[in-house]
Amino acid sequence: MDHATLIFLISTAVKIIVFTFVLTLPIIAYSTYAERRVSSIIQDRVGPNRVGIPLTLFGGKKDIPFCGLLQPLADGLKGLLKEDLVPGHVRKFFFWIAPALAAAPAFLALCVIPFGSSISLFGEDIKLVIADIDAGPLFVFAIASLSVYGITIAGWASNNKYSFLGGVRSCAQMISYEIALGLSVIPVLMVFGQLNLSDIVQAQADGGWTLLPLWNEHGSVLDAAYWANSGEQWLLLIPLTISFVIFTTSIFAETNRMPFDLPECETELVGGYHTEYSSMKFALFFLGEYAAMIVGSAVIVTLFLGGWSAGFGLDSAISNIAWGSFKPGGLIHLAIFLAKVIAFVIFFIWVRWTVPRFRYDQLMKLGWVVFFELALVNIFITAGIIMLLN
Amino acid sequence: MAIIKIKRPQLTLADKLYLPAVIKGLWITLGHAIRSMRGKTHGAAQFNSSGLGVTMQYPETKWDDQLPDYYRGVPALVTDEQERERCVSCQLCEFICPPKAITIIPDEIESDDPWAKVEKRPKEFEIDMTRCIYCGMCEEVCPEQAIYLRQDYAMTGLSRAEMVNDKERLYEIGGVRTGLVNKWNELK
Ligand code: SF4
Numbered sequence: 018m019d020h021a022t023l024i025f026l027i028s029t030a031v032k033i034i035v036f037t038f039v040l041t042l043p044i045i046a047y048s049t050y051a052e053r054r055v056s057s058i059i060q061d062r063v064g065p066n067r068v069g070i071p072l073t074l075f076g077g078k079k080d081i082p083f084c085g086l087l088q089p090l091a092d093g094l095k096g097l098l099k100e101d102l103v104p105g106h107v108r109k110f111f112f113w114i115a116p117a118l119a120a121a122p123a124f125l126a127l128c129v130i131p132f133g134s135s136i137s138l139f140g141e142d143i144k145l146v147i148a149d150i151d152a153g154p155l156f157v158f159a160i161a162s163l164s165v166y167g168i169t170i171a172g173w174a175s176n177n178k179y180s181f182l183g184g185v186r187s188c189a190q191m192i193s194y195e196i197a198l199g200l201s202v203i204p205v206l207m208v209f210g211q212l213n214l215s216d217i218v219q220a221q222a223d224g225g226w227t228l229l230p231l232w233n234e235h236g237s238v239l240d241a242a243y244w245a246n247s248g249e250q251w252l253l254l255i256p257l258t259i260s261f262v263i264f265t266t267s268i269f270a271e272t273n274r275m276p277f278d279l280p281e282c283e284t285e286l287v288g289g290y291h292t293e294y295s296s297m298k299f300a301l302f303f304l305g306e307y308a309a310m311i312v313g314s315a316v317i318v319t320l321f322l323g324g325w326s327a328g329f330g331l332d333s334a335i336s337n338i339a340w341g342s343f344k345p346g347g348l349i350h351l352a353i354f355l356a357k358v359i360a361f362v363i364f365f366i367w368v369r370w371t372v373p374r375f376r377y378d379q380l381m382k383l384g385w386v387v388f389f390e391l392a393l394v395n396i397f398i399t400a401g402i403i404m405l406l407n
Numbered sequence: 408m409a410i411i412k413i414k415r416p417q418l419t420l421a422d423k424l425y426l427p428a429v430i431k432g433l434w435i436t437l438g439h440a441i442r443s444m445r446g447k448t449h450g451a452a453q454f455n456s457s458g459l460g461v462t463m464q465y466p467e468t469k470w471d472d473q474l475p476d477y478y479r480g481v482p483a484l485v486t487d488e489q490e491r492e493r494c495v496s497c498q499l500c501e502f503i504c505p506p507k508a509i510t511i512i513p514d515e516i517e518s519d520d521p522w523a524k525v526e527k528r529p530k531e532f533e534i535d536m537t538r539c540i541y542c543g544m545c546e547e548v549c550p551e552q553a554i555y556l557r558q559d560y561a562m563t564g565l566s567r568a569e570m571v572n573d574k575e576r577l578y579e580i581g582g583v584r585t586g587l588v589n590k591w592n593e594l595k
């Protein structure tokens with residue numbers, strides 16, 4: 018094995034561990050905390066603000082509450098320690114694999130997300146993406162839609178009419194949104210002319226974010242050179258904004274978030290597909306939902322909001338920072354990317370606690386009658402604009 | 408009466424698009440979030456809020472000053488202005504108590520006592536707070552105005568035995584209550 022292959026193998030292993038276990042899992046844990054805190058702030062409540070270090074357990078005088086920041090840890094511990102109840106009437110095999118099927122796809126989809134540009138180590142450029150493949154968005158769609166199997170199987174295996182309805186709804190919802198989801202990114206891919214997510218982000222760093230084209234290769238909006246390509250970016254903003262709205266809404270539906278959380282829908286279906294689940298199996302569904310939300314935000318940020326790029330022509334400067342042969346620019350980009358993702362996750366939460374649940378037929382209508390057509394027309398608009406400008 | 412024909416409201420394009428309504432909703436929730444983070448939630452003062460939202464964080468902030476007079480807390484025995492124990496051990500409360508929380512052992516008042524004519528008093532008077540449902544029947548049935556539901560509500564204990572209020576504790580909780588009818592006093 019030569020030098021480069023070895024570095025490739027080691028760096029990939031390190032990236033897998035760091036991106037999934039060191040970055041994403043804590044973000045998942047803390048987005049459950051953020052969900053509870055943000056919802057309570059919106060509803061004029063307090064939320065979990067007590068769980069901290071229980072010094073009194075070890076003979077201390079007072080507990081340190083830390084604003085409840087250790088709540089996710091306590092929740093996780095509870096998930097592990099609670100009794101794992103398997104009701105007698107379920108189909109055991111499917112009942113057991115469903116939670117894993119629901120949680121795994123979201124984590125799998127992480128591997129094509131570019132977390133940052135690249136860092137230079139020992140003269141080797143290491144891209145901060147686990148698998149730099151040339152079919153990024155397609156891979157995400159292919160894998161992310163698998164998570165519906167977990168939900169449907171869970172609903173069916175529970176042998177319970179409410180769970181079953183939840184599973185069926187999840188299926189129908191997936192079908193009605195997947196098409197709009199796929200069609201709505203085509204304009205973006207047409208504009209960038211490629212499917213490699215890292216290169217799409219690089220193109221946005223150089224030529225302006227998809228939704229914020231305030232600079233391009235020639236300079237920022239204030240420079241005369243910017244208008245050398247006759248404001249093409251601004252014209253393209255129209256179809257791209259439509260794409261963004263459709264794509265974001267479809268991601269909401271895809272991740273079963275409010276206002277499209279029909280598969281779980283407490284008020285109608287008890288708990289939906291996870292009614293019969295308890296302890297860690299239930300926690301896995303929960304984990305999967307939040308992981309899907311984070312991957313969804315990551316994809317939106319990558320495609321529309323510039324991914325890891327800081328924008329305003331700062332990116333090449335960041336990439337060129339060097340301490341000897343070590344170029345840490347990628348890490349700064351990583352931080353920028355995470356900040357954007359977290360901001361978007363908070364937007365997800367904010368929407369959840371604002372918009373009431375859609376009725377089932379409204380959702381189907383929105384998917385089939387509105388978004389599907391709109392996305393289709395949008396492709397032609399984009400194509401027309403691109404043709405006109407060339 | 409004249410017939411008033413009301414026109415059904417027509418949905419405008421903005422209504423049909425959902426999006427304006429969603430943005431309006433986001434604006435409203437944002438307003439709430441900002442107010443609650445600045446500690447300026449409407450009604451916070453009225454609810455004795457701890458500063459975040461309207462929530463009163465119980466052990467630290469309490470609402471005791473807002474408890475009404477008729478609040479049905481822990482039932483307890485009271486004494487009157489003459490420091491006399493009012494219960495005559497008639498056991499009406501014991502028998503009416505729906506969950507059978509009260510146990511009374513009656514006793515005779517010695518003949519040399521100034522209140523000897525009352526004849527009876529309780530030797531033991533126990534209310535089991537793990538059984539009590541705070542219904543107030545005992546207070547209602549008592550012919551002597553001797554038992555009242557007071558304002559205490561935080562009854563805690565580490566064992567079942569601790570949750571049983573004996574006579575001494577009941578008088579301690581009940582305290583002195585003024586303005587009652589003193590039917591055993593001498594007529595002037
Ligand atoms: S309040 Fe009701 S339950 Fe409690 S002691 Fe009196 S009669 Fe019994």
Ligand code: SF4
Binds near residue numbers: 498501551552
């Ligand atoms: S408290 Fe009242 S009702 Fe109960 S035994 Fe005493 S006098 Fe009778």
